[in-house]
Amino acid sequence: MITRKIARRTVVAGAFALMTAVPAVAQSLTPIRFTLDFKHQGIHAWYYVAQEKGYFKAEDLDVKIDQGEGSAATVSRIVSGAYDAGFGDINAIIQVAAIKPGEAPVMVYQIYNRPPFVLVTKTSGPIKSIKDIEGKKLGGPAGSATLKLLPSLAKANKIDISKIDILNMAPNLQEQMLIQDQVQGSLVFNVTSYMNLIQQKQNPDTDYRWFNYGDHGLDLYSNGIMVSQKLLKENPKAVAGLVRAINKALKEVIDNPEMGVKTLAKIEPLINQDVEKKRIAYALGHLMNGAEFTELGFGDLTDGKLTRSIDVIAEAYDLKAKPKASEVFNRSFLPAKSDRMFAPKPN
Numbered sequence: 448m449i450t451r452k453i454a455r456r457t458v459v460a461g462a463f464a465l466m467t468a469v470p471a472v473a474q475s476l477t478p479i480r481f482t483l484d485f486k487h488q489g490i491h492a493w494y495y496v497a498q499e500k501g502y503f504k505a506e507d508l509d510v511k512i513d514q515g516e517g518s519a520a521t522v523s524r525i526v527s528g529a530y531d532a533g534f535g536d537i538n539a540i541i542q543v544a545a546i547k548p549g550e551a552p553v554m555v556y557q558i559y560n561r562p563p564f565v566l567v568t569k570t571s572g573p574i575k576s577i578k579d580i581e582g583k584k585l586g587g588p589a590g591s592a593t594l595k596l597l598p599s600l601a602k603a604n605k606i607d608i609s610k611i612d613i614l615n616m617a618p619n620l621q622e623q624m625l626i627q628d629q630v631q632g633s634l635v636f637n638v639t640s641y642m643n644l645i646q647q648k649q650n651p652d653t654d655y656r657w658f659n660y661g662d663h664g665l666d667l668y669s670n671g672i673m674v675s676q677k678l679l680k681e682n683p684k685a686v687a688g689l690v691r692a693i694n695k696a697l698k699e700v701i702d703n704p705e706m707g708v709k710t711l712a713k714i715e716p717l718i719n720q721d722v723e724k725k726r727i728a729y730a731l732g733h734l735m736n737g738a739e740f741t742e743l744g745f746g747d748l749t750d751g752k753l754t755r756s757i758d759v760i761a762e763a764y765d766l767k768a769k770p771k772a773s774e775v776f777n778r779s780f781l782p783a784k785s786d787r788m789f790a791p792k793p794n
Contacts, residue, residue, distance in 0.1 A: 476509035477685045479678070482524050482533035483515040484670060487715035489723030490638065490730050491534070492707030497696035499710055506688025518670055519592065525552040525675045532674040532689060534558070537753075537775060538592060540673060541760045544770035552673040554776045556690045556746040558697075559669035559730075560737030564593040565637040566600075566658040567651075572631050574656070577604050577663050580632060584612040586624055587634030594634045596665060599763045603664025622647055637733055642726050646719070659733070667756045668748055669734065679777070687780045694746060694782050698789045701731065744787035747778055 521535025543551035568574040587594035700707030
């Protein structure tokens with residue numbers, strides 16, 4: 448009789464222990480809606496590597512990734528509440544932070560420490576230096592950051608903006624109209640336009656000149672990982688986990704771009720894998736190699752440069768207020784510097 452009671456107690460105790468252990472094992476994941484800045488490209492591979500390899504899940508996150516509609520649109524999508532985080536332009540954050548303090552997303556991991564804003568011209572054309580744009584016809588999509596910042600570029604280089612003829616064009620016509628000499632220069636995002644020219648059987652290295660705004664007086668930051676104010680305040684642990692997972696995947700894609708592109712191709716089978724590998728290499732060489740990288744590593748930035756960027760954006764967009772650097776960027780979620788010091792392998 449005593450033996451049966453002991454056995455029954457043992458079974459009950461074991462069952463209770465199992466029941467209490469279940470919640471720890473089946474712990475729910477924090478859902479995060481994440482928006483890219485554009486359609487699937489090689490420069491998005493690390494997000495899908497983090498997803499496929501379980502890096503998000505290891506941080507107790509369930510991250511759903513959607514394609515974007517432009518770097519600035521990432522900010523508006525997050526402000527609307529439709530998304531919790533995304534990959535987008537810090538300069539768009541500055542604009543919203545000036546108009547709606549406390550509502551703008553906050554950058555937590557800077558990826559592009561050089562701006563993608565570029566004037567591209569034909570080598571055979573009349574524009575040989577940045578000052579040659581006076582009296583010429585330039586084209587760009589209405590509302591694009593590259594076009595919007597043109598007056599600031601002109602000011603920095605003592606160019607009379609009134610002497611430039613601007614033609615608004617659809618984004619998908621920028622390279623085509625330049626090739627056909629309908630404009631003498633096109634105002635583009637370099638990481639997109641460079642690949643578009645390759646796909647149109649052009650040689651972007653020998654047949655075109657690239658006037659990067661960052662080399663001509665507008666040394667700005669650009670895209671990185673931003674999160675909503677709500678996520679930042681209510682779940683800082685999730686923000687830190689998101690950044691760690693992306694940092695880990697970014698390192699792996701930089702070490703092995705082919706792996707990254709193959710992972711992306713599982714999501715978007717129609718991509719040209721060779722072109723997207725070149726896009727990653729181009730981004731590393733032109734957008735992710737700012738002078739401060741060797742000192743700070745990926746993800747971080749200098750407050751002084753950000754403050755100067757805020758001044759440029761405030762003037763270009765006629766902002767009535769200037770947000771502080773601390774309102775735009777928060778470095779407290781960055782992994783240790785030693786975990787962010789990585790660079791591409793030599794070819």
